[in-house]
Amino acid sequence: MSIIKWHKKQVKKNLNMFGLSNYQGFWISFIKGLLFGAISIWFLSCNEQDVVKKDLTGAKTTTNFQSDYSVGVKGNCGTCKSTIEKAVKGLDFVKNAEWGSKTKILDVEFIDSVNFDLEALNSAINESGYETMNTTANQSAYDALPPCCKYDRNMVVYALKSEKAAKTTLIPETKTSGELQSDYSIGVKGNCGMCKSTIEKAVKGLDFVKNAKWGIVTKILDVEFTDSVNFDLEAINKAINKSGYETMNTTADQKAYDALPMCCKYDRNMVVYGSKSE
Helix, strand or coil: CHHHHHHHHHHHHHHHHHHHHHHHHCCCCCCCCHEEEEEEEHHHHHCCCCCCCCCCCCCCCCCCCCCCEECCCCCHHHHHHHHHHHHCCCCEEEEEEEECCCCCCEEEECCCCCCHHHHHHHHHHHHCCCCCCCCCCCCCHHHHCCHCCCHHHHHCCCCCHHHHHHCCCCCCCEECCCEEEEEEEEEECCCCCHHHHHHHHHCCCCCCCCEEEEEECCEEEEEEECCCCCCCCHHHHHHHHHHHCCCCCCCCCCHHHCCCCHHHHHCCCCCCCCCCCC
């Protein structure tokens, strides 16, 4: 007996068993096919092949473009990848963008290295339902994500800065957006404009500091010295800590932290970045 004949006989037997007509059997088969197709598409989209970094600590990735800026973005699967990349690529200053589901790193290539907006970049990510370590997703957008994309909000992700990104965005060698000559850059935890004012005031109070600017989005403090010889990095860290703030390797004075306004009570587990420029 051929498979086709066996199948026809089996279908007829099942229809008779449940008292169904051939017409009803057709629609049941049709609906089963639709459900199977939808489930297959869902699983395939959530297992889409992603670009994965070979080395999270180096500047080279498997992306096929020059990454100007990298940031950790929370997410799960191939559908997340598509949504995040589409949101960022929609910005007029972005040339290309790639996000890896395993590394959770979003690499962005700008159209040029001058006209870009990191705040707009973060906003685009948040409005699409996703978030970084220092920004929060739009709740309505997050709630509307497919079940496979509902990432853990407590997920820890990191930012990978390429060599070019270090020079053009987070840790400039020459001028920052604040028009100062940055001699030293360090990641400092904080939240808002009041944090910015407090951190900068504390560091500017040091006699060897000419200027200092802290970025709310980047969490990077750029410091310009009065000269390139007489400076004290330990004193900078102490000034930051005494003002109630901290870096990845130092801890804020507890009383100073407790005295901060509510809007300035940053997450002590926040991940920030920073290193001394060459």
